[in-house]
Amino acid sequence: MNALIALAVVLALAAVGSFVVWRLLRSRNMELWIGSYLRRTPPLVTDRPVHVMFCFVDHFEPMWHGADVDTQRARVDRWCKEYRELAGKHRDADGRPPQHSFFYPEEEYAPEYLDKLAELCADGYGEIEVHLHHDNDTEENFRESITRFCRILHERHGAIPRDPVSGELRFGFIHGNWCLDNSRPDGRWCGINNELILLRELGCYADFTMPSAPSDTQTKTINSIYYASDDPRAPKSHDDGTPVRVGGHASGDLMLIQGPLGLNWRKRKFGVIPSIENADVRGGQPPSPGRVDDWVRTGVHVEGRPEWVFVKIHTHGTQEADMDTLLGAPTDAMHSYLEKAYNDGKRHVLHYVSAREAYNIAKAAEAGLEGNPHDYRDYVLPAPRSSWAGSGRQGGTVADRDAA
Template sequence: MIQPIVIALLVVAAMGAALGLVAWLAIRSRNMQVWLGSYLRRRRHPPVKGPIHVMFCFVDHYEPAWGRVDLETQRRRVDRWHRDYPAMASQHRDADGRPPQHTFFYPEEEYLPEHLDKLAELCANGYGEIEIHLHHDNDTPDNFRATIARFNELLHARHGALSRDPRTGQLRFGFIHGNWSLDNSRADGRWCGLNNELILLRELGCYADFTLPSAPSETQTRTINAIYYATDDPHGPKSHDTGTRVKVGGEASGDLMIVQGPLGLDWKRRRKGIMPRIENADVRHSCPPTPERVDAWIRTGIHVEGRPEWIFVKIHTHGTQERDMDTLLGAPAHAMHAHLERAYNDGERYVLHYVTARETYNIIKAAEAGLDGNPSRYRDYELPPPPGAARWASPAMPHAQRADALAGVPDME
């Protein structure tokens, strides 16, 4: 006869196994097995002396034709941004006196001159910059090269977007991949088709990719909360799954810089009261930018290794979806910026800088080169502003070129 204690232990073991199976199925359903190990093994950040400079970068998968809507609906979407974004952003300032910066990653396949003209006007008035977004499927290298090169020239010549590299004359651009599928990273091979996409982007002038994090998509990488160089394997997909961290005193390596936003677990907002939600730096109506989320982004502390006092917070949205515009252009956005300016801009513990994607890259490269002090001096460190963007005088110089910065400029704290 089986003893009661044995029966109890068997019941407990069965319950434990059932709970474990439920947890594993929940993890798999959200593709968390890809990155959860990296999250659990995360390292403590080194101590920081002096103020922490916060580079806050808001990137937008900006798709006026989302949902295959008609032209009038597209116009209403773009017109609302053209009208309401300055009204919101003009009420806020960072430590350098700049309003929030919005980087519009515009999809090549949705190009309409009238939409870009309105975004270009926002940029000319000092509210952001335009970069490249692309949805494609079953693509070929030749078609990809032709598509990106043509769009680069069009954005630059017609709309004053994109920088020319002062050393080579090549147009340079930041990139976000549609459907998250950078370098053919979906298991079924859809929404890309190119195993050598990182190489192609480098050759075409891409300075960095801003797609990630993509969780809960299967395209999410094992590497999280990092700024790193990825080396392409042209014979296999998802070469950016791992890479070499950008570090002070290091050099560019591999094929493409990957700039990731915060990714982690939110135990305060649990699914069905049990499973933590994924914090993936996505801002929309269903996940507004609350002070608690802002604090979590800051705590993630993404930085160039060896420069922990400069942290980069890259968040993202899909800005043209009607259900989200009140969040992005109304009271929740005001509350987010007010919290940033109140909690992370006292000049002693924190200094806040609103930056575009290009400026983020420039400041990363300045950190890599060993420069320190006020990062605002390096907004234009390697790549100058696009011709159509508002010119902004940095605290140290009107247009910081790489050679001047390397020669050393007095710090302007």
């Protein structure tokens, strides 16, 4: 009898423990992806130097929180001044400074701000891509909005390239509020179930939204570069897909290049519960050597090419609470650590890449190409006019190049 009572107590405690764990997982929406994290296989060990493609993407929103024009202008001006100063002190193995990919919101378009960002990019510090916040949208309006914005970015600001084969404008994409393909359970902040198809048809070369944890829009597929196929009858078609692999080919509707997602055991709640490492850099989540190590160790790569590691981190660059981190000592120290720990030329080789360059290098890996990824920065899609200086081409202002 005593043994039965003891067993019942143990089972009851186990049930309570399981319930508590489940509640903790649900409170951060971790049940969506924790299974994939626990089933992950460590990256293959390679005796070749590991090339680290470091890609910083920015949900760049000058009008955030309904700011007045003076505040908006101050945000953009601070970035254009201080990022030059910060990035100008750093170089990767190829002699290039850090590349910042500014995903600018279509609904916040202001020519003045894009002109200034285009000049920053022309000086060799990044590229401009497409960001969008929308709600209860329609296919017709989505097509019109993206088409118009891409044309303006290209014709007015020298951003986003033309495909050398098809001649169409090509762009990278980040979805506002993380809600790619109508992925929020309540249907807010999108409204379109065939968004992946539409993006492909409009010229999107890859999506860079994920990871979105702890949001409930997070996919079960994590730490991957993969193709997603759209089911126009259902939302969140990018929840899983086909990995991009050496010797493979484009499949589905859209490539997704994800950033690292996992658990940070160094930062624990109550000293027990690990925090989520979601590759977000901001004032409350400053970069650190430990975080950088975790990002690299995650080993996001094209299957069959483990020695090419992609580290895509993200931020919201125009929020005042975060700008001292993004433009100051913490990010400066992050780049110094990257250049010290991951650029010795023997074990690691560091490459600062834009979103477009990350895509090109992934496509080169898919095609079976080897060697130095630097050689494939423009493999499929050329650099846009506004980043010519960053690619070692003609410099000068956008107006100078347009007149050339």
